Amino acid sequence: METKDASISRRSLLRGAALAAVMVPLGVSLASCAAPGGGSGGGAGGGTKSADNPFGVAANSKVDAVIFDGGYGVDYVENSGKILAANKKLDGVTVKVSSSTKIAQELQPRFVGGNPPDLIDNSGANSIGWNTILDQLEELDEVLDSNNLEGTKISDTLYGGVKDPGTFDGKFKALNYVMTVYGLWYSSSLFEANGFQVPKSWEDLPALGEAAKAKGKFLFLWGKEAATYYQTLVIDSAVIQSGDDVRLPLENLDPKAWSHPTLQSILKILYDLIQAGYMKPGGAGTQFTQAQSQWSLDQAALLYPSGSWIENEMKKQTAPDFKMMGIPELPLDGKQTTPAGFMRAEAGEPFIVPTKAKNPAGGKELLRTMLSKESATWFAKNKLAPTIVKGTVPEDGFGSTALQSQSKMLDAAGDNVFTIKSTNLYGMNSDQLPIWNTFLAGGMTVEEITKQLQALVDKVKNDSSVTKIEIK
Amino acid sequence: MSLSSPGLDSALDTAAVTAARAGRRKAPRLGRRRLTFDYVSFLLVFLGLPLVIFLVFVISPFIQAVYYSMTNWTGFSPNMQFVGLQNFVKLFQDPTFLQAMGNNILLAVVVPLITIVIALIFASMITVGGPSHGNVRGLKGSSFYRVVSFFPYVIPAIVIAILWAMIYSPTGLLNGALGVLGIDNKQWAWLGEQSTAMGATIFVIVWSMVGFYMILFIAAIKGIPGETLEAARIDGAGRFRTVTSIVLPQIRDNVQTAYVYLGIMALDAFVYMAGLNSTGGPSNSTLVMSQYLFRTAFEKGQFGLATAMGVVLAIITLLFAALVIGVFRLIGGKDEGGRS
Numbered sequence: 028m029e030t031k032d033a034s035i036s037r038r039s040l041l042r043g044a045a046l047a048a049v050m051v052p053l054g055v056s057l058a059s060c061a062a063p064g065g066g067s068g069g070g071a072g073g074g075t076k077s078a079d080n081p082f083g084v085a086a087n088s089k090v091d092a093v094i095f096d097g098g099y100g101v102d103y104v105e106n107s108g109k110i111l112a113a114n115k116k117l118d119g120v121t122v123k124v125s126s127s128t129k130i131a132q133e134l135q136p137r138f139v140g141g142n143p144p145d146l147i148d149n150s151g152a153n154s155i156g157w158n159t160i161l162d163q164l165e166e167l168d169e170v171l172d173s174n175n176l177e178g179t180k181i182s183d184t185l186y187g188g189v190k191d192p193g194t195f196d197g198k199f200k201a202l203n204y205v206m207t208v209y210g211l212w213y214s215s216s217l218f219e220a221n222g223f224q225v226p227k228s229w230e231d232l233p234a235l236g237e238a239a240k241a242k243g244k245f246l247f248l249w250g251k252e253a254a255t256y257y258q259t260l261v262i263d264s265a266v267i268q269s270g271d272d273v274r275l276p277l278e279n280l281d282p283k284a285w286s287h288p289t290l291q292s293i294l295k296i297l298y299d300l301i302q303a304g305y306m307k308p309g310g311a312g313t314q315f316t317q318a319q320s321q322w323s324l325d326q327a328a329l330l331y332p333s334g335s336w337i338e339n340e341m342k343k344q345t346a347p348d349f350k351m352m353g354i355p356e357l358p359l360d361g362k363q364t365t366p367a368g369f370m371r372a373e374a375g376e377p378f379i380v381p382t383k384a385k386n387p388a389g390g391k392e393l394l395r396t397m398l399s400k401e402s403a404t405w406f407a408k409n410k411l412a413p414t415i416v417k418g419t420v421p422e423d424g425f426g427s428t429a430l431q432s433q434s435k436m437l438d439a440a441g442d443n444v445f446t447i448k449s450t451n452l453y454g455m456n457s458d459q460l461p462i463w464n465t466f467l468a469g470g471m472t473v474e475e476i477t478k479q480l481q482a483l484v485d486k487v488k489n490d491s492s493v494t495k496i497e498i499k
Numbered sequence: 500m501s502l503s504s505p506g507l508d509s510a511l512d513t514a515a516v517t518a519a520r521a522g523r524r525k526a527p528r529l530g531r532r533r534l535t536f537d538y539v540s541f542l543l544v545f546l547g548l549p550l551v552i553f554l555v556f557v558i559s560p561f562i563q564a565v566y567y568s569m570t571n572w573t574g575f576s577p578n579m580q581f582v583g584l585q586n587f588v589k590l591f592q593d594p595t596f597l598q599a600m601g602n603n604i605l606l607a608v609v610v611p612l613i614t615i616v617i618a619l620i621f622a623s624m625i626t627v628g629g630p631s632h633g634n635v636r637g638l639k640g641s642s643f644y645r646v647v648s649f650f651p652y653v654i655p656a657i658v659i660a661i662l663w664a665m666i667y668s669p670t671g672l673l674n675g676a677l678g679v680l681g682i683d684n685k686q687w688a689w690l691g692e693q694s695t696a697m698g699a700t701i702f703v704i705v706w707s708m709v710g711f712y713m714i715l716f717i718a719a720i721k722g723i724p725g726e727t728l729e730a731a732r733i734d735g736a737g738r739f740r741t742v743t744s745i746v747l748p749q750i751r752d753n754v755q756t757a758y759v760y761l762g763i764m765a766l767d768a769f770v771y772m773a774g775l776n777s778t779g780g781p782s783n784s785t786l787v788m789s790q791y792l793f794r795t796a797f798e799k800g801q802f803g804l805a806t807a808m809g810v811v812l813a814i815i816t817l818l819f820a821a822l823v824i825g826v827f828r829l830i831g832g833k834d835e836g837g838r839s
Contacts, residue, residue, distance in 0.1 A: 135574055141577065155800070158573075309688040312667060312689055453799070454798035460779070
């Protein structure tokens with residue numbers, strides 16, 4: 028680097044000023060070209076609505092779908108797209124499915140430019156935060172009110188509570204397609220071989236931890252990107268114990284949300300478990316799938332809290348004799364105030380239809396096709412996970428014990444299911460991760476973690492630029 | 500600039516002709532120059548075009564960014580409101596952002612310092628650290644070391660980061676090697692403990708950068724005339740004295756450049772951090788501004804606030820470069836004007 032020229036002479040200063048004077052207005056005008064300028068798209072002329080074409084998809088139109096390429100891939104939408112294209116009652120409608128692993132990054136310019144796709148699976152770690160796009164989305168009630176391809180009204184074919192995760196401020200804007208059960212997962216063969224007792228409440232865990240220790244195993248383990256699975260476990264367990272008393276303050280960012288006695292008692296037990304050495308140390312430095320394989324392959328720990336995607340995720344890294352089973356997350360003690368079987372089960376993989384898309388009717392038609400019995404069964408069979416459509420998983424769970432226990436849990440719960448939305452709604456997960464990593468490593472007391480988690484809640488609550496959504 | 504360019508030649512011709520015709524002593528000025536096709540096309544191609552490209556692709560995004568940083572844009576809608584400096588006020592009240600900024604500043608101070616010291620030591624060994632008889636030369640086998648130490652620089656940063664994340668994991672290579680040496684550290688999570696996370700991260704960045712800067716310094720040292728070094732030796736200077744008193748002052752410009760580049764890299768550090776500790780490390784101990792920016796924009800949908808972070812990062816980078824150049828000027832002393 029040449030230092031000699033660094034000094035600024037009077038002349039170069041003047042020259043610079045003149046240049047800046049020319050540049051600024053030019054730059055501003057350029058900026059205004061590239062800035063978001065609204066978009067015109069939207070509601071392209073539709074065809075006529077009929078019983079076989081309830082949303083009036085125009086003949087020979089194209090449906091542009093962008094699907095998150097995660098644990099479930101994109102082939103299930105492609106499959107539905109083929110069924111749609113072959114549907115003789117529609118006139119030459121075709122479907123283009125694109126995959127994406129970074130939904131927010133890739134679709135941000137299309138939303139700003141007023142040219143979003145017709146159907147989006149807004150999922151994954153890089154999904155679009157709900158509170159930023161809600162007012163640009165179609166309401167999807169008419170999809171559930173229509174008949175599926177087999178002629179049954181779609182809303183009659185679904186599990187209970189499937190509208191909840193996609194309902195914001197009373198408006199149903201995202202259709203979550205895959206049924207996800209949150210629970211504690213274990214190997215029933217390992218439990219039988221060692222005489223471990225499946226726990227019924229948090230009060231059973233210390234004894235189970237001791238039994239595990241006697242066999243040289245741990246009770247729990249975690250990985251650094253998935254430390255907040257334990258937050259999910261703690262919150263869900265508290266809701267199972269005390270119901271809306273815990274859930275609503277958390278969801279609506281109450282200043283005392285984390286101080287609820289049930290949450291505190293559960294955190295205290297978890298803290299004691301960590302201090303007693305029942306949590307496998309080092310998780311904060313271990314990649315999460317690596318940690319999970321220590322559970323499913325090495326069987327170094329007995330229990331792992333997760334959503335039901337865990338079976339599919341660890342398929343290739345599961346010990347051959349690992350008979351994976353799940354139980355709902357645990358109440359604090361025997362005195363839970365909610366009905367038996369109450370559990371967190373929510374539809375995941377939220378599909379949305381932007382209002383400004385070129386062919387929103389086509390997006391809805393593709394959703395209707397996906398909700399037909401044929402498409403839903405194809406999904407359950409190939410992905411070993413139930414969709415929100417009931418009765419697509421046979422008794423034997425296509426040979427999967429985890430899928431069997433999922434169906435069992437869902438049947439036992441019936442309509443008694445709940446979901447937790449605020450974490451994703453306000454994008455809090457990555458701020459919570461370092462806190463949970465420290466807590467699980469034993470570096471934080473219950474008082475400290477309560478204070479820090481509450482501080483995050485308060486920060487969102489007090490930030491006037493964040494749109495709040497009331498959750499009921 | 501090369502004089503062989505036809506455009507330039509004709510421009511010079513034109514200037515000469517104009518001056519001759521005018522028959523005055525005054526230097527020709529732009530305004531009076533005859534606007535021949537040659538001259539105008541030369542200006543357009545060699546001045547106008549690059550300037551337009553620069554304005555469109557460099558300056559205008561800057562200005563846009565400054566504007567967005569003063570709005571509440573969510574990133575996914577065409578609507579936004581002007582909120583003035585509110586985002587900046589919010590940033591400087593946000594403890595997480597201040598922590599990230601602190602981490603960045605720590606990196607910008609420590610990483611260049613360690614990297615340059617190590618690179619200089621290696622470069623000196625390879626060029627002037629050899630036997631004290633005969634020509635001034637490096638250690639035996641120095642060309643081999645030179646190639647080997649360049650290896651890490653050839654590997655993309657993200658690969659390095661993922662590689663080291665595996666090495667550092669509790670059951671990884673590092674703990675395994677320590678175990679072989681008889682040190683049992685109970686599967687220490689190097690990146691998972693607050694006491695070691697930042698240190699381990701800095702080590703990786705330094706490890707990946709040393710090779711390149713060593714090569715840079717070797718090239719600079721080779722530019723020093725051998726006679727100077729020999730004269731120093733005849734005057735009785737040892738190897739250490741030769742390096743500090745002869746070599747260092749002669750390659751000061753290179754060291755300064757290296758310092759600025761490394762500092763800018765450390766102020767960003769996104770790739771290394773994303774690979775080593777994508778979550779920001781225990782208690783955010785390795786969180787950097789660029790990571791927090793990314794998170795704020797795409798997870799929380801606060802593009803206005805995120806852009807404000809970008810503006811702050813840009814200002815810090817500029818200040819850093821100015822500071823480094825200033826400091827080097829200060830320690831450069833009086834011999835500044837004598838060279839180049």
